[in-house]
Amino acid sequence: MxxxxxxxxxxxxxxxxxxxxxxxxxxxxxxxxxxxxxxxxxxxxxxxxxxxxxxxxxxxxxxxxxxxxxxxxxxxxxxxxxxxxxxxxxxxxxxxxxxxxxxxxxxxxxxxxxxxxxxxxxxxxxxxxxxYVAPGVTRIQVKEGRLRGALFLPPGEGPFPGVIDLFGGCGGLIEFRASLLASHGFATFALAYWGYDDLPSHLETIDLEYFEEGVEFLLRHPKVLGPGVGILSVCLGAEIGLSMAINLKQVKASVLINGPNFVTDSPHVYHGQVNQAAPSNVEFTTTNALGHVEFYRVFEETADKDSKYCLPIEQAQGHFLFVVGEDDKNLNSKMHADQATAQLVKSGKRNWTLLSYPGAGHLIEPPYSPLCKVSRMPYLAPNINWGGEVILHAAAQEHSWKEIQTFLKKHLSPDLGSQL
Structure with missing residues (x-):
């Protein structure tokens, strides 16, 4: 039988x-x-x-x-x-x-x-x-001052390396990646910043002081290992994560998944200093044979490696892990990561690692997640092509998830890495 x-x-x-x-x-x-x-x-x-x-x-x-x-x-x-x-x-x-x-x-x-x-x-x-949670992982709803989100703590007394988890254009509070990361030994703060609870329904500006408050909140927790935190981010979240790494000395390790190295839309504001958005060329928006919209060419004016629109990544003191899907149809992530690393090299910096995956799309998630090649985002476009070939994308997710954890352990808890 x-x-x-x-x-x-x-x-x-x-x-x-x-x-x-x-x-x-x-x-x-x-x-x-x-x-x-x-x-x-x-x-x-x-x-x-x-x-x-x-x-x-x-x-x-x-x-x-x-x-x-x-x-x-x-x-x-x-x-x-x-x-x-x-x-x-x-x-x-x-x-x-x-x-x-x-x-x-x-x-x-x-x-x-x-x-x-x-x-x-x-x-x-x-x-x-x-x-999406291991036994003993706890979730704490966060509503403190302006902050909104969910903090996931591994079982035990800790202290644990602290990570802020940022998603992008979906808005709301997305927790599945933070809960899995906490299941592997990280105190992870899924931080919402628009489209959730009483947060703005759309982003007129990116207020970096809000994210600074998130960092300080995480570091105040008795189970979080200081003195710095990590960032795990994708898309618009990676754009914000890069700004945080440049402006906040507490950010020691930043994972940037398929993000730009410039401001794409809403200006970034920090203590009165404003970084304006790079120009976009809407006429470079493409539509594939199935009618799915692709945005990866709209920022071609940023292609010059000396572009005045590039964020000053060389000012960051922490380390970077760039995770790139070479079939990303939403951003030209490979080009933008190459720009950022070229800036670092030009400044004599070696504080970065680049993982670039042929055939991987925009939405690189934890392993064994199904490829989301196309989805709706009604306020932006009826259906967006995120890119990705199923088998190659799956391989990228499996490999990058291990590398992300290794990177965060190395730079946030070098003495505890073998115990996590």
């Missing part, structure tokens, strides 16, 4: 699962199907076909998918190839504390559906739990 196993059945969303099948006939071809529903009930699903070996077994760590949503040896392919049933959907966990995603795995005969004929029932099935 065919048997489907997965180990572990319950794990963090960024941890791998070992999937095996036993009890098949030699060389039998089967279909493995995965599905989950997000908190709004939207369905995401994937499928791959496998051939059993001479003893009737399939091991996803050893055996290649023959077809379906990916081809080749990819042990976690069923997870990162999940696709939304409704177009333009993005899988993004809202409630990270109280409920995991439940991933339904089914082992099926690879027959094609025929109208009027009911498909045979699955040979076996499993439900996997994918959590």
């Amino acid at each position: 065919a048997k489907l196993t997965a180990t572990p059945l319950s794990a963090l969303a960024d941890e791998p699962v070992h999937i095996r099948i036993t009890g098949l006939a030699p060389s039998q071809v089967v279909s493995l199907q995965a599905s989950l529903k997000d908190e709004k009930g939207n369905l995401f699903a994937s499928q791959a076909f496998y051939r059993a070996n001479e003893v009737g077994e399939v091991d996803l760590e050893r055996d290649p998918s023959l077809g379906g949503d990916y081809v080749g040896i990819h042990p976690m392919g069923l997870f990162w190839s999940l696709k939304p049933e409704k177009p333009l959907g993005r899988l993004m966990k809202k409630d990270v504390m109280n409920s995991p995603y439940q991933v339904h795995l089914q082992l099926c005969h690879p027959s094609l559906p025929v109208k009027g004929i009911v498909a045979s029932p699955p040979m076996d099935s499993l439900i996997l739990e994918r959590w």
